[in-house]
Amino acid sequence: MGLRTALMCKKFKEYAVLKYLARRVASSLFALLVITVIVFLLSHLSGNPVDALLPDDASQEQIDAFIRDWGLDKPLWQQYATFLGNAVHGDFGTSLKWQGEDAMGFVLDRMPATLQLGGLAILMSVVIALPLGVAAAVYKGTPIDNSAQMFALLGQSMPNFWLGIVLIWVFSVWLGWLPTSGMGTIYHAILPAIAIAWFQVSALARLTRSAMLEVLDAEYIKLARVKGVSESVVIWKHALRNAAVVPLTYFGILAASILTGSVVIETVFSWPGMGWVAIEAIRGRDFPVVQAVIIAYAVIYMISNLVVDLLYVAIDPRIRND
Amino acid sequence: MTQTQDTPLLEVKDLRVEISTKAGSFYPVNGHNFTLNKGETLGIVGESGSGKSMTATSLVRLLPKHAAKVKSGSIKLEGRELLDLSEAEMRKVRGSEIAMILQDPQTSLNPSFTVGEQISEAFRLHAPGPKKTMRARAIDALRKVKVAAPEHRVDCYPNELSGGMRQRVVGAIAISCEPKIIIADEPTTSLDVTVQAQYLRLLKELQDDTGMGIIFITHDFGIVANLCHKIVVMYFGRIVESGSVERIFANPAHPYTEALIGAVPKLRGHKGRLTTIKGQPPAPMEPLQGCPFAPRCEKADSRCFAELPPTLDADGDGEHLASCWRVLDQ
Numbered sequence: 154m155g156l157r158t159a160l161m162c163k164k165f166k167e168y169a170v171l172k173y174l175a176r177r178v179a180s181s182l183f184a185l186l187v188i189t190v191i192v193f194l195l196s197h198l199s200g201n202p203v204d205a206l207l208p209d210d211a212s213q214e215q216i217d218a219f220i221r222d223w224g225l226d227k228p229l230w231q232q233y234a235t236f237l238g239n240a241v242h243g244d245f246g247t248s249l250k251w252q253g254e255d256a257m258g259f260v261l262d263r264m265p266a267t268l269q270l271g272g273l274a275i276l277m278s279v280v281i282a283l284p285l286g287v288a289a290a291v292y293k294g295t296p297i298d299n300s301a302q303m304f305a306l307l308g309q310s311m312p313n314f315w316l317g318i319v320l321i322w323v324f325s326v327w328l329g330w331l332p333t334s335g336m337g338t339i340y341h342a343i344l345p346a347i348a349i350a351w352f353q354v355s356a357l358a359r360l361t362r363s364a365m366l367e368v369l370d371a372e373y374i375k376l377a378r379v380k381g382v383s384e385s386v387v388i389w390k391h392a393l394r395n396a397a398v399v400p401l402t403y404f405g406i407l408a409a410s411i412l413t414g415s416v417v418i419e420t421v422f423s424w425p426g427m428g429w430v431a432i433e434a435i436r437g438r439d440f441p442v443v444q445a446v447i448i449a450y451a452v453i454y455m456i457s458n459l460v461v462d463l464l465y466v467a468i469d470p471r472i473r474n475d
Numbered sequence: 476m477t478q479t480q481d482t483p484l485l486e487v488k489d490l491r492v493e494i495s496t497k498a499g500s501f502y503p504v505n506g507h508n509f510t511l512n513k514g515e516t517l518g519i520v521g522e523s524g525s526g527k528s529m530t531a532t533s534l535v536r537l538l539p540k541h542a543a544k545v546k547s548g549s550i551k552l553e554g555r556e557l558l559d560l561s562e563a564e565m566r567k568v569r570g571s572e573i574a575m576i577l578q579d580p581q582t583s584l585n586p587s588f589t590v591g592e593q594i595s596e597a598f599r600l601h602a603p604g605p606k607k608t609m610r611a612r613a614i615d616a617l618r619k620v621k622v623a624a625p626e627h628r629v630d631c632y633p634n635e636l637s638g639g640m641r642q643r644v645v646g647a648i649a650i651s652c653e654p655k656i657i658i659a660d661e662p663t664t665s666l667d668v669t670v671q672a673q674y675l676r677l678l679k680e681l682q683d684d685t686g687m688g689i690i691f692i693t694h695d696f697g698i699v700a701n702l703c704h705k706i707v708v709m710y711f712g713r714i715v716e717s718g719s720v721e722r723i724f725a726n727p728a729h730p731y732t733e734a735l736i737g738a739v740p741k742l743r744g745h746k747g748r749l750t751t752i753k754g755q756p757p758a759p760m761e762p763l764q765g766c767p768f769a770p771r772c773e774k775a776d777s778r779c780f781a782e783l784p785p786t787l788d789a790d791g792d793g794e795h796l797a798s799c800w801r802v803l804d805q
Contacts, residue, residue: 372583378537379577380597380648381570394587469587470632 170466177462181455188451192444193236245445250437256445260430264449266336267419267426271412273342274349278407282354283393283400286361290369291388301358308355317348317421334423345422349415353407357400364399368392398469405461409454482554484688485511485534485656490548492526492533494759501759503529505712507548508786509705511656514682516689518699518720520735521709522756527692528578530709531658534690535573536565553655571601574649576659580642580666584633590617590644591629594651601652616647621677639670643677650681658690663698675702696739700724708732711756711767714786718795728789728797730772766799774801 203216203225211219220226224235239245245256289301324344325333332341368374369392377391378384416428423429427446434442492504503526511517519527532538533545536557550557552572560568569575577583585593594616595609604612610629617625620643633641642662649657659678663671675698682689691702699706699720706723708716708731716729727733737750754771757763766772769779778800787802789795 372577372579373585375537376575376577376583376645376648377585377596379535379569379575381566381568381600382596383566391585395585470589470634 173466174462177459181459185451185455188448189237189240190233192447193233195444240448245448246441248434248439248442250434250439250442256439256441257449259442260427260445260449263425263427263430266424267412267415267428270342270345270349270419270424270426271408271415273346274353274411274415275408277346277350278353278357278411279404281350282357283361285354286358286400287365287388287393289358289362290365293366298362301362305355305358308351308353311351313348313352314417314421316351317345317418320344320348321422334421336424341422341424345415345418345424348418348421349411353411357403357407360400360403361396364396365392368396371395394468398465401461401464401468404464405458408457408460412453412457413450481512482551483510483512484515484553485690486549486551486554487534488549488551490530490533490550491546492529492538492543493546494529494543496542499760501712502546503543503712503759504533507707507714509707509714509717511688511690511705513655513688514686515705516682516691516703518703518706519690519692519709520694520696520699520706522694524756525709526712527694527709528660529712531575531660531690531692534658535569535575536560537569567601570597570654571652572654573656573658574652574654576642576645576649576657576662578661578664580638580645580662583645584641586633589630589632590636594629594644594648597648597651612651613647616651617644619650619681620644620647622647639666639674642666642670642674646674646677646681650685650687653685654687656688656690658692660692661694664693664695671698678702696735700739708735713767713798714796715768715799716789716795716797718789718797722790722795726789726795728795728802729768729799730774730801731768732797776800 203211203219224232227235243257248254248256248259251259285301285304289298292298321333321344324331331344332338335341365388369388374387374392377387382391413428415424415426416431418424419426419428420432427449430442431446433439434446487507487509490504490507491502493500493502505526507530509517519530521527529538529543533543534550534557536545538544545558548558552568557565557568584590588596591610591613594613598604598609598612614625614629617628622628622640622643628636628640633644636644645662657678662678663674666674678689678691679702681687689702691699693699703720705719706717707714708723708729710731716723716727716732723732724736727736731752734750734752738752752771757767757770763783765778765780765782766775766784769775772779782800784798784800784802786796786798789797789802
């Protein structure tokens with residue numbers, strides 16, 4: 154790399170970051186578009202949308218009106234265009250199960266509950282997993298490492314619904330410390346958050362450990378020590394900054410899967426979030442709400458991955474210049 | 476060398492480092508003795524695996540924890556025993572009094588921090604000053620190692636620089652706090668030849684300016700001839716020969732040294748094949764009797780296989796030492 158490039162370093166970097174982010178946003182939007190196609194086709198793939206969207210005992214009049222209202226007599230691409238046009242405005246029709254409710258509005262009403270529980274679970278996993286993984290790597294082969302690995306293995310071996318039930322049994326029924334189910338205070342969120350987080354802690358801690366082990370062997374760690382940098386700064390600044398890329402990659406999947414995958418736990422703890430809505434809507438063949446939930450989940454996935462992409466830029470300069 | 480009253484910059488006496496593994500233990504540094512004076516360059520030469528890097532690492536007490544430790548001996552920096560210092564005291568020595576340049580410039584800079592941040596970290600630790608001046612001081616350090624356009628390069632990340640440039644940055648970090656000694660562990664092995672020559676010239680100039688001592692670790696006798704005043708030749712964890720460059724090149728006393736010198740390509744004169752050393756060095760934990768080089772030595776006789784040669788005075792004035800039985804025969 155020549156002098157000219159060095160002179161351009163600063164300007165070049167800003168430009169590269171913008172280009173990188175623009176590319177990420179564009180590809181996310183494209184993925185979202187594909188998802189709308191799939192969601193749209195779902196109602197057609199599972200047979201006649203009239204069957205899917207209307208209750209079984211609908212009269213012929215209702216059916217005709219439905220076909221007219223939804224433009225089901227028009228060609229497929231036109232129907233999709235209409236669907237997409239409405240979707241852009243957040244209009245997925247009205248709920249069939251919860252009469253009169255706007256489908257997307259109904260889903261969005263439940264989103265804060267899911268974000269609250271998911272947020273707590275994510276916070277728990279990161280706050281526990283990172284130090285655990287770092288400690289396991291630094292004290293490799295010692296009892297500290299072994300117990301950390303044991304703790305991780307335990308979390309990965311337990312299905313979260315089962316862990317949820319055990320937690321309820323121990324902390325709510327037996328000890329009586331925390332409420333069994335429902336939403337309200339922070340205490341209500343603790344047990345479901347633990348049930349979600351433990352599995353994730355395991356994966357995150359193991360990834361952190363292996364990434365740290367690799368980085369701690371690097372020459373630049375030796376150089377930092379040679380400079381006279383203290384051991385804690387070497388570990389938490391020089392090593393973790395570089396090792397963090399690996400768990401961070403997983404963090405995108407983790408955040409998204411905690412937010413969207415809490416369906417089971419929300420059911421176990423009767424947590425009135427989006428997962429609970431999804432289950433109920435599927436049970437009631439409430440297609441507009443199901444579609445709205447899927448799109449909402451897709452957007453959550455996209456946003457958490459975009460956040461991870463942004464964090465990449467913040468911690469790893471090499472990505473900025475690719 | 477004339478006798479001086481000054482204590483040497485660095486005095487290493489009978490240094491032994493032990494590595495213990497499940498399979499047993501061995502000494503990658505076995506009874507080292509050498510001194511380094513102000514403004515002097517000492518070359519530590521030997522094949523890979525001979526214990527050169529281990530020697531360097533033990534001098535700054537950064538041996539891998541648990542696996543290796545200094546068993547005995549003494550390392551004195553201007554008369555101060557480094558082995559007696561606490562870890563906190565030792566941290567103050569590292570980077571400010573003894574600095575180090577590592578082998579591979581591709582990997583010895585932290586990819587997540589700018590060049591400026593990495594240089595000023597050394598300042599913050601050893602010569603703190605106002606935050607505002609840090610950048611200026613980092614630029615100054617880059618200028619000293621002849622990095623072009625230092626004002627711009629200071630904000631670059633390592634991945635934006637070439638290999639030679641990165642090694643200059645590592646050099647800038649090393650000299651930033653004006654250390655008394657720089658240990659350079661094969662700093663030019665991964666650089667191409669022209670860059671290598673520039674880098675060596677730079678080290679020499681820095682030494683002339685500051686009077687620092689340099690310990691230069693290499694397997695290349697060609698570099699040693701150009702750069703060093705004194706040489707220590709290592710084989711299998713032991714110093715097999717030591718002395719001034721002139722004497723050792725003119726009259727190598729150990730067949731191993733002779734073979735290493737013979738393996739350096741020359742521009743004129745010497746025609747035909749370069750000499751190579753047949754065989755492999757012994758495995759670290761191989762039980763040995765006699766001279767470890769004997770199995771590869773063309774001049775070895777029965778005594779060499781039976782008894783380890785002591786350190787002997789090759790020229791009769793204590794300035795040129797070798798551990799080879801042949802010294803006695805001369």
